[in-house]
Amino acid sequence: MGTLAIILSLAGLMYFAYRGTNVLILAPIMAAFAVLMAQGGPLLATYTQIFMKSLGNYVVLFFPIFLLGAIFGKLMADSGSSTTIAHTIIRRLGAQHAITAVTLACGVLTYGGVSLFVVAFAIFPIAAALFREADVPKRLIAGAIALGSFTFTMTALPGTPAIQNAIPTRFFGTTTFAAPGLGIIAAAIMLFGGLAWLHHRQRRARLAGEGYGDHKENLPQFEDGERPGFALSLLPIVVVIGLNALFSLVVFPSLDLGYLSQQIYGNIAPTAVIGTWALIVALVGAILTVLLLQRRYLRDAQKTLNEGTMGSLLPIFNTASEVGYGAVIASLAAFVVVRDFVVGIAPGTPIISLAIAVNALAGITGSASGGLSIALDTLGATYMERAAALGISPDLLHRVAAISSGGFDSLPHNGAVISLLTITGLTHKSSYGDIFVVNLLVPVLALIAVILLGTTLGTF
Template sequence: MLGLAGILVGLALLIGLAYRGWSVLLLAPLAALVAAAFASEPLLAHWTQTFMGSASRFLMQFFPIFLLGALFGKLMEDTGSVSAIAEAMTRTLGPRRAVMAVVVAGAIVTYGGVSLFVAFFVLAPMAEALFRAADIPRRLMPAAIALGTSTFTMSALPGTPAIQNAIPMPFFGTTPFAAPGLGIVASLVMLAFGLGWLAFAEARARRRGEGFGPGLMADVEGAAADATVRERATVAQGFDPIEAPRGDRAVAGPPTAVAFAPLVVVVVVNLVMSLVVLPRLDTAFLAEPRWGETSLAAVGGVWSVVVALAAAIVTVLVLNPKRLATPRASIDAGVNASVLPAVSVASLVGFGAVVAALPAFEVVRDWVLSIEGGPLVSLAVSTNILAALTGSASGGMTIALDALGAVYLGLAAVQGIDPALLHRVAVIGAGTLDSLPHNGAVVTLLAVCGTTHREGYLDIVMVAVVGAIVALAAVIGLGTLFGSF
């Protein structure tokens, strides 16, 4: 019982101080050592061997995606490409379809690989202009942006280069396009539910005579400079906000076709690498000790995303040779923006590894695996809970899969469950309760839009939590009946 109490105290310490803006880089090892101390386990060994071993493995597997994802997002922003796409949606849909314009613009840029905070940075002013013109309450802006950027394009749409979609791949030997049919179904459920809620909320506001209102101006610069926002944001998305204002921005953006081209490259190259190129390569050499005795199934998914992002970065630079007066400034800001988020999430993973190594964790593991409904329900619950506790979909999912991924894979083999189905359930599950009030992306989004939790959080819950849970239930139900498709 003392060991279990230590786990709970460590979690409470991590969550409580992280919510107050303390750095996870310090809190995660401290909380892990507290949990280990309650269990009378060797503290230094857990820090240097268990904690750092797991954190370093996470960085080894996923830092290339953090690095290239942040760099791609920064280049897309500084060349004016993200703004050009947002303006194209504004022209096409206009104020009469303001909500749809914001959602579609957010979905396009994030599915194309643009980092979440970069999308926030550009979409908030766009949403403010559209919502003001349409006289839609400001408080609905964060929910509209969240629906387009932080739901189906993060966890459900097949091939999304989001780090959340990459994390299950080494555990289950899957690709970014795992369970594509179920992913599309989940995406449609999230989109339909979210748009339906926003339409309902807008209509109710009009009946009440509630318009855009005064409020604060969208403050992307202020949010980027806020230390508390930064600490919370870096465990929830892959871009350090402090780097957003840095770099050399183009005076005028590119034509719409040029702006869209790198996003198309991401999707197409990712698909070709996953389904055509990598399966045809002779990768038997990966089994040798010098390559870590691994396999293509364990690394192929990450390779596909890395090559896709690298190709898109080259495309941005080739198509915009004169829009960046000093490309190095934007490149430096982009690569620097990847470091703190990657290390912060790795620290959460290290904390989870220490907890999973404690004898008392067997009680937690047995409880999770005993949940009625089978492995799919159990996996969904475990990723949900850990994402909620950490405020991070990527961190919570990695902790769950580090501790139980092999167990779920074994159960799937016995019960004839396709690992691709496990992949999709894990990703969607992690993208539900992660959007609690302390989530860094939520805090950042509200700050960028100039709204408070009291004003805008309920609508975020409906589109990012409730809609995602409905989609998760649909995927589990369909997967149980028909398997992966």
């Protein structure tokens, strides 16, 4: 009965999330359903002592990254830097390379720390104008934006400030630059594999006589004089990547952080916080760079800061609610059966078991960060112990976990997918097939390549 309760609860979470129910209310309801069906309660104790405690712990750990990332993304958008970067890349490549131009523009922005939601809003008007000029079907815009925003810059490229790359640092004592060689290989597979698919789709559409289509968009106009130049626009992104590398690989590891063993600081190992600290410093540095050097392009800096701050709240509480849901499920006696089954997959190779667990939970919750957090909260220590016994590097665990979070998370009920389709005015019927290939199928192939290379050649 307990296992059935978990399955029905997860099915309900997927179904109602797909139907548009907010996860803030959906997650505790589905958790309560599982508790009642599996063991009959106690509901209030489960809600306050397990669900809310786990939710709160997640917010404590990752709120600074969500907050600073949202503020930085809003500053980049409102100053016009995001638009300048996108325009420059698109202009250099030309309309004949519309898909590649949009993908790379999204990639540069998201790798620099701009929120994928901000990128989607900022890039769509430019992409729509470019696709119309090149007479490329509008339905391919969603795939191009998804490829540039939700794949290689989210989970694979070393140093990316995406939350999916930051979460494993807490569990494996790594940095966001873990397994850089494997990450670059995975990123290349995702990028070129996704572009190959989208260009294939473009060629088929052209042969069928399909063009942009009859679509009406109220697209904003951008004036060159109202935004910074390309070099100045790119500088904050360089600051994010540079400071992240400097502090995670050089500055913090060289400091005496022994005081962290004191109870007042949580009696924690320095490796558990260095990755998060480095990202905080990098994002603060980038925010100050925009405020100091691009101040005249911000029409209302206070409003931008306020909106960026408020924009961080819903994403982190959505994710934290999913983590709270996962904690409740993990507290059920029946979860031991599920856990043992997942851990028992490929018992001699914890890397494969980790990849399956993260993919499964990310797919069930429809969230890369939520699924990753649930998997590592419940099974992270187990995988760390098994990997240590087999001499497997924590860096490999980190990169596999991060890349795994960006696979099956992109099922139709994924919040980012739904938001992207809403922003672009497209539908699941017209565009989800391409999103499925570039966001799910190709990243899973990249994951398989990383596992094969990592287990045979080692971490690099």
